[in-house]
Amino acid sequence: xxxxxxxxxxxxxxxxxxxxxLKVAAFGSCPxxxxxxxxxxxxPFCGFYKGxxxxxxKTKEEKKKQP
Numbered sequence: 001x002x003x004x005x006x007x008x009x010x011x012x013x014x015x016x017x018x019x020x021x022l023k024v025a026a027f028g029s030c031p032x033x034x035x036x037x038x039x040x041x042x043x044p045f046c047g048f049y050k051g052x053x054x055x056x057x058k059t060k061e062e063k064k065k066q067p
Contacts, residue, residue: 026038027039030043030048031051032051
């Protein structure tokens, strides 16, 4: 197994790792309620996708009424 002849500095290792970054998720806005959502997903706030209602979202009052 190969071994390094000299110790690598901390700076050299950190320079190598500068590109290990997390990418920020690309958010778009919902065309119905204008809230930020991930693209190609149903809006969790209003339940619309591509301008059409897909999921019926319950309000807090409706959730409280159910046993």
